[in-house]
Amino acid sequence: MVDVKFDRYYRYADLTRIMQEFAAEYPNLVTVESIGKSYEGRDIWLATVTNKETGVDTDKPAIWVHGNIHASEVSTSSACLHLLYTLTQGYGNDDRVTQVLDTRVYYICPRLGPDGAEWALADKPIIRRSSTRPYPYNEDPIEGLVMQDMDDDGRILQMRIEDANGHWKAHSDEPRLMIRRDPDEYGGTYYRILTEGHIENYDGINIYPQKPKEGLDINRNYPANWRQDNEQPGAGPFPTSEPEVRAITLFVSSHSNICIATDLHTMSGVLLRPFANRPDTDMIGEDLWIYQKQGAKGKDIIGYPDMSIYHGFKYHPDTVISGGGDWMYEHLGIFYWAIEIWNPRQHAGIKVEKFIDWWREHPIEDDLKLLKWSDDELDGKGYIDWYQYDHPQLGKVELGGWDLLYAWRNPVPHMLEKEIEPFAQWFIWQGLTTPKLELYDLTVTALDGANYHIRMTVHNTGWLPSYCTKNALKKERVRPVIAEIELPDGAELKTGKQRMTLQQLEGRSHTPVSNVRSFGTANTADRTMVEWVVKALKGSEIQLIARHDRAGTVRETVILE
Numbered sequence: 001m002v003d004v005k006f007d008r009y010y011r012y013a014d015l016t017r018i019m020q021e022f023a024a025e026y027p028n029l030v031t032v033e034s035i036g037k038s039y040e041g042r043d044i045w046l047a048t049v050t051n052k053e054t055g056v057d058t059d060k061p062a063i064w065v066h067g068n069i070h071a072s073e074v075s076t077s078s079a080c081l082h083l084l085y086t087l088t089q090g091y092g093n094d095d096r097v098t099q100v101l102d103t104r105v106y107y108i109c110p111r112l113g114p115d116g117a118e119w120a121l122a123d124k125p126i127i128r129r130s131s132t133r134p135y136p137y138n139e140d141p142i143e144g145l146v147m148q149d150m151d152d153d154g155r156i157l158q159m160r161i162e163d164a165n166g167h168w169k170a171h172s173d174e175p176r177l178m179i180r181r182d183p184d185e186y187g188g189t190y191y192r193i194l195t196e197g198h199i200e201n202y203d204g205i206n207i208y209p210q211k212p213k214e215g216l217d218i219n220r221n222y223p224a225n226w227r228q229d230n231e232q233p234g235a236g237p238f239p240t241s242e243p244e245v246r247a248i249t250l251f252v253s254s255h256s257n258i259c260i261a262t263d264l265h266t267m268s269g270v271l272l273r274p275f276a277n278r279p280d281t282d283m284i285g286e287d288l289w290i291y292q293k294q295g296a297k298g299k300d301i302i303g304y305p306d307m308s309i310y311h312g313f314k315y316h317p318d319t320v321i322s323g324g325g326d327w328m329y330e331h332l333g334i335f336y337w338a339i340e341i342w343n344p345r346q347h348a349g350i351k352v353e354k355f356i357d358w359w360r361e362h363p364i365e366d367d368l369k370l371l372k373w374s375d376d377e378l379d380g381k382g383y384i385d386w387y388q389y390d391h392p393q394l395g396k397v398e399l400g401g402w403d404l405l406y407a408w409r410n411p412v413p414h415m416l417e418k419e420i421e422p423f424a425q426w427f428i429w430q431g432l433t434t435p436k437l438e439l440y441d442l443t444v445t446a447l448d449g450a451n452y453h454i455r456m457t458v459h460n461t462g463w464l465p466s467y468c469t470k471n472a473l474k475k476e477r478v479r480p481v482i483a484e485i486e487l488p489d490g491a492e493l494k495t496g497k498q499r500m501t502l503q504q505l506e507g508r509s510h511t512p513v514s515n516v517r518s519f520g521t522a523n524t525a526d527r528t529m530v531e532w533v534v535k536a537l538k539g540s541e542i543q544l545i546a547r548h549d550r551a552g553t554v555r556e557t558v559i560l561e
């Protein structure tokens, strides 16, 4: 049995051990390999999961899932391990899992950025956006507030300091809760609130958060719509400059069988899709319609709403995010999703309508519900009542407020498994929807003079079209079905070519809801056929191959009779 639990977060050594245990326990299903090394030299592990007896991974349509490109979002690694667990447990016991692993492959990369995650999971956590590589300058900062657990209680909270010009005051009914002063309000008891920490080179007046030495956001380092730091902070010196992003872009771009990819993040409780930088009206209609169906299914299974990054998840109304993992849709025409795991608001009974903008403005009732949730569900460990602390630089302050790293950044450990458990069902659904090339018919007819007529017909039995997205066609990232014939020595091809380019195969994803609409247009565009005439001796063995970049490969052996 693989020793993995879903009520805790694993550091790199344990993650490595768990991955290797899966490979050792399920040798017919799981292969673990390194797809590259991180900045600090850690292997970036990838699990390839498929039934090896039904063919190699590259002959099958694939689903890609990765987590933890952002350092502190460690529950995304757990969600990947949970998918690995669900697939291996389900094979042979659950018909859908058995079917999907017999016919498709999962590429699962739980921790794309192992260095930053290791800092986040340290006994004294250091929280960075992603990589631990110094950027843009290799020099230590010399001033500013550094986030730190000052009183050694294992938490990084807030510091509350009484200040006549403070922005905050205690809520009249719930004094633990700090709320904003009214615009015209003066003369009360007010506070300044800072993150728990120490101030380097404190001048007694100015306090600003220290800008970290490690300023990369490697999730902005992908090739599509990459922009320099002045427009997209943390994007790195050039696209794929960072080893972690280079590893994923090399693997994904060299595995044309990948049809759908999911990138795991925290937090917000939302399913995000392209575009990040422009509205849905710019998307090819057919791709948008499939995205909407995938999103509706994800929402149904997981309970998170689905939306485009541009329409639902902009950090500021005037700016867009770019250079992210949506590269996979933009350049490769792969369906790309980002799951933002976990939103305490959903658990606190708050109607979630806004995401990023909620942080700027929301009803105070939301905060009261969140405090009650911490009291009732987290045993009071999420929101801490203010307590005295003698700060070595600031004197008497109070520590308290939200323990954000515990309650917000990732699911609290005892709620982790329930939160991530539904994801695998969406990934299995995704797998079963991918295009799948299969043999429809094969006939061999003996003609005069040791000639044989061979006709092979293949079809797409999946829901998606063979090309997956129209954008893949537009970007010329996916070729039609290719058929090949391999003859033994002495045999001769009389009609047809050794390699023939056939056509793309439609699936069922664009079938209209009513068949009235298909009157006059219904067809067999999910099938294609190839014919050869060969001259060969009776008993000769001929190999036939039909392959498609995304839909997989069909291999047949014919013995001439």
Ligand SMILES: [Zn+2]
Pocket (backbone or CB within 6 Å): 070, 073, 264, 265, 266
């Ligand atoms: Zn993230």
